[in-house]
Amino acid sequence: MKEQKKIAVVGAGLVGTLLAIYLKRAGHTVHVFDRSKDIRTVEFSGRSINLVMSDRGWKALEKLGLDTEIKKIGIPVYKRAIHLEDSSLNFQNYGKEDQAIFSLSRGILNRKMVDLAEAEGVQFFFESKIWDITLSTATLHEGLTERGEWHDLDYDIVFGADGAFSRIRHRMQRQSMFNYSQEFLKLGYKELHIPANPDGSHKIDPNSLHIWPRGEFMLMALANTNGSFTCTLFMPHEGENSFEQLKDKATLEAFFAKYFPDTKEVIPNLVEDFFRNPTSYLVTMKCYPWTYKDKVALIGDACHAIVPFYGHGMNAGFEDITILAEMMEKYGNDWETVFEQYQLSRKPNADAIAELSYRNFMEMSSKTADDKFHLQKKIEKWFSEKHPDKWVPLYSRVTFSHQPYAEALAEGEKQNAIMQEILSIDKIEEIWETEPIEHRILDLLAK
Amino acid sequence: MKEQKKIAVVGAGLVGTLLAIYLKRAGHTVHVFDRSKDIRTVEFSGRSINLVMSDRGWKALEKLGLDTEIKKIGIPVYKRAIHLEDSSLNFQNYGKEDQAIFSLSRGILNRKMVDLAEAEGVQFFFESKIWDITLSTATLHEGLTERGEWHDLDYDIVFGADGAFSRIRHRMQRQSMFNYSQEFLKLGYKELHIPANPDGSHKIDPNSLHIWPRGEFMLMALANTNGSFTCTLFMPHEGENSFEQLKDKATLEAFFAKYFPDTKEVIPNLVEDFFRNPTSYLVTMKCYPWTYKDKVALIGDACHAIVPFYGHGMNAGFEDITILAEMMEKYGNDWETVFEQYQLSRKPNADAIAELSYRNFMEMSSKTADDKFHLQKKIEKWFSEKHPDKWVPLYSRVTFSHQPYAEALAEGEKQNAIMQEILSIDKIEEIWETEPIEHRILDLLAK
Structure with missing residues (x-):
């Protein structure tokens, strides 16, 4: 018979919430902790790249019957629209005529996922900061500040779905035989914005992923359901044509006029957005092992953070869940084997998508032109x-x-x-x- | 004119103590912190591999006129003595006839270095635990326990010479754009011991580095001045012929009888030593950057921990000091440039010795036979x-x-x-x- 476990998921992001639903459906008690406010109560941060959901992501949702619900908040994207320097436009289909990836706003999707998880009976604890874990007993250490008083939260099993800077992994990292690497790209990114037309329609084709490839840097735009686009400017932090160079209004406007002339009309708040939004970093993080006995497992970005150029961060994380669920079905209460088989199956694939994602910047920024x-x-x-x-x-x-x-x-x-x-x-x-x-x-x- | 700085060196190991002497001679106030007891007051730990000093190490000592003093506690080693499975013996010179590396006991050398540094006026603070640092102000945070009360220690400059698990680096690691990797070998090691003859002489040739190469594993012995040898058994943690397999006296003795028959007479306390001494891990650690503005710099194992198979951990750390001292002479009070040029010069060389050391296990364990x-x-x-x-x-x-x-x-x-x-x-x-x-x-x- 299936033993009911008391399980904590650290991190209420996309992978954390979907995993929580899987675990709840499997009959466990599930608590989700997140250090931030409930995402349903706050503005989004201005540092997000739009997500694209593709078959691997959909599969994990389909199994729970949640795909139809999510498709409603996405926009199908069938092709790349390549904006060349002479302002001419090329299109490249992603697959066959009817094959699409889906553009999703991270914030909207994440809110939806929390709603869905709550509806299943998952309990959320927002603004609850987990600073450390005792691996051998799956005990979380929670408190207001890192150096302040902590109290203990005991679980049977803990999942670290707490992203690239995971605190759960941080503890595992301090064990012997834990391999770990973090490598930052010289490239950063900044979110920009194409607003909707007054009538709520899109200013450019919503069913394309728009790229302005310029070699060392590129601009990208993905549609939102409200008629707007989330744009992302990828460029080096330092050097020629870098964030460091774009210090003031005049330089920024001259740069955009030179390299992205056709964006002048569609990005009206360029200067304001550019200097308000932070410049973010891009990191590839790899580690191993991902699990500790039958007590603790890492999942998603917490064990394999990748650069966003293949649009597979979320898809890879959701596929982790698919494989974990398969192992749970196969090995039942033997969580040590579930975890062992999960990490053995996923590690080589996580390394592969990291490599593919890294290479895809070259394809997007240079080769598409x-x-x-x-x-x-x-x-x-x-x-x-x-x-x-x-x-x-x-x-x-x-x-x-x-x-x-x-x-x-x-x-x-x-x-x-x-x-x-x-x-x-x-x-x-x-x-x-x-x-x-x-x-x-x-x-x-x-x- | 040279500004006198108040400098903290975290770590009273070999690199920390030598660096402290260099800094003191350059006219600065130098405090050295170490979380352990004064090494001069304690027994050694039974988890050390003997060191070999070669030209790079000597150069850093020669510049201060300390080489003669140190040579007295070392034994010149001119060649490898290869003990084959049939108990026959081969020799391979390391260089020309008169070229030698010097075998040194880590503990004895470290004690000597602390003595020398103290004699120069360096102040030591043993059993002083540095848990964290504020990089922007070079403020150390010291306390009895990690979660207990801390107090602040302010410096102009801090050096992290606190080894592969450096706390100073740990803080730097949490910044953006800090690249980091730690990778453990599947191989571990254990210290064993060949005692001196009753008359104080060596049981086997002291001027050779003895190797018993057996492919996946190997035994090594380096002489001490008291007639004994420090031996190191390198072998995989798990699998066939691994530490995991050698669970009891009978298995251990059978294993040694089969693979190292000629050691039976010279390692009398095999069983006792083997089960008392810990099995240690081997890690390659790389990171970048090594410095923070003009405030903080990492040195030695704290920024480039390597596996011991080329005998260059200490030599590479001492060469860091040679290069740092050159930059100090060249750029004077401009510490930001001193640090920048130091890390630019050292990083590719640290990566190269890491690679050479990793490869040398293959040479020692397999190719020598x-x-x-x-x-x-x-x-x-x-x-x-x-x-x-x-x-x-x-x-x-x-x-x-x-x-x-x-x-x-x-x-x-x-x-x-x-x-x-x-x-x-x-x-x-x-x-x-x-x-x-x-x-x-x-x-x-x-x-």
């Missing part, structure tokens, strides 16, 4: 339509499938080697849509 | 004697020179590629000492 890259995409699409069983493009494997990330990465590398060979063929831009090329690709695949 | 490797060493020696200007072996570059570690690593890789090509020549074991081979190496070098 490159002719050779466009040709590569066209050849891949053409070949893949002829041989759908033989060629699924990497982006589709990652975004529109449930193939483990590590396998997707490995197959993507093989495909890329093949495409580099094809692209080096003389006059390839003229002859790519021909039988010899098709056969050459088939030969290379068969190797 | 391999015929092809012996042949490679012989060819290198032969060629290097013919062309001393053209070929300095990697080990000599690292150990008997002051060439930056990063350059030594790069040249070592070039040399190794050449040697692999030479070793693949047909019948090389018969023809290596010939003019065609000499010319082939010269050709490859000229490429």
Whole structure:
């Protein structure tokens, strides 16, 4: 028989709340702690990048029947809209005609998730600061300040869903044999804003992810349901064309006029937004192990924080939950095995999506503006339509499938080697849509 | 004019004490804090690997005129003595005939260094626990326990010489843009002991570093001046032939009888030592930046903990001090520039010695027992004697020179590629000492 456990989830973000619902449905008592105010009672912070939900995220919601509810607050995005420096516009489909990722406002989604979890009977404790944990007894240490008085909260099991700077992981990190790395990009980001038209409609196509690729830096925009867009400017902290350089109104306006001329009309509050919103950092964090005996497990960003360029932070976190739930079904009350199998299954895939995400900045910021890259995409699409069983493009494997990330990465590398060979063929831009090329690709695949 | 600063050094280990002497000689007020008891008043811990001092370490001591004093407590080691499984013995010189590294007991050396620093006027505060630091003001936070009352200690400058688990770094780590990694080896180690003969003489050759290479694991012995040897058993924590397997007297004795039969006579207290001494962990720790403005700098293991297989932990830490002292001479009171130039100069070299140390376990545990490797060493020696200007072996570059570690690593890789090509020549074991081979190496070098 299933033992009912008293479980704490630290962190009421997207992964924490969804995990809480899974645990509640499995019959456990579930308390969720978060150091911030209830997100339903506060303004959002101005430091968020819009989320994109894709198949891995949906799968975790579908299992609970929550996908329909969430789709209502999302906008399907079928393609990239590439804004070139001469203000011309290109489009690149993400997958097949009807395949879309969904743009979601982090704040709106998070509020919704808390509502849903509460409706299931999950108990939330907001403004409750967990500073430390005793791993061997799954005891949380909570208090107003880090150096002030703490009191103990005892649980059977604790999940650390408390993000990239997890306090739960912080304690695990101080054990022997705990591997850990944090690496910051030289790149930061800042949130900007395209408001809706007076009639509530979108100023630019809402069903595209808009990119202004400029090599070392780029601007991005994703639609919200209220007609606005959340924009993100990614650029180096220091050096030429960096946040450091954009010190005042004049410099900022000149920079945008030079590199993003077509945004002048759609970002009216550029100066105000730019100097009000913080410049945020981008970090890749890896660690191992993710679990402590049958007592404590890390999940989501707390054990694998990645850079946002593949739009898979939340999707990877939700897939953690899918796999954890599978292990819970398989191994029942044997939580030590549940945790062991969960971390063994997820670790290589978390490493793979970290690598894919890191590489994707290069693709988004530079390659999307490159002719050779466009040709590569066209050849891949053409070949893949002829041989759908033989060629699924990497982006589709990652975004529109449930193939483990590590396998997707490995197959993507093989495909890329093949495409580099094809692209080096003389006059390839003229002859790519021909039988010899098709056969050459088939030969290379068969190797 | 030189401004006199009030400087705290956290950590009274080898690097902390030597740094304190440098700072005192430069005219500053220097306080050294250590959480442990005065090492001069306690027994050593039974978890130490003997140190080997080589040219980089000596250079830092020579500059202060302290090398003669320290040489008295060391034993020169000219070669590796390889104990093969059939109990036969091979020797490999480290460098030229008269080139030696020096075996030193960590405890004895550390006591001596504290004595020397005190004699210079450095003030020591033992059993003084520094839990945290305010970076912007170089204020240390000291107290009896981590959660108890703390009081503040104000300094102009703080050095974190507090080792791989540095509290000073711990605070820096919580800033944005601080890159950090810790990676544990699957291998652990345990200290064992070869006592002196009744007449105080050594049971085996004191001027050799003794290795019993067995592939996945190895035993090592380094001489002490009192006739004893400090031995270190390196082996995996888990799996076949691991610490986990050696649970009781019978298993342990059978294991030693099988793999290290010739140690039976010289390690009489094997069982007692093995089960009394802890099994220790091996970690590589990297981070960046190492400094905070003109206020705080990390040094030694606190910013680059490495595995012990090249015998360069202390040497690299002492070289940090040499470079820091050069920057102090060059940039005077401009501590921000001193720190910036220090970290820029040292970081790539710290990364290089980390890599070299990691690789050297393979060399010590496996390759030293391999015929092809012996042949490679012989060819290198032969060629290097013919062309001393053209070929300095990697080990000599690292150990008997002051060439930056990063350059030594790069040249070592070039040399190794050449040697692999030479070793693949047909019948090389018969023809290596010939003019065609000499010319082939010269050709490859000229490429």
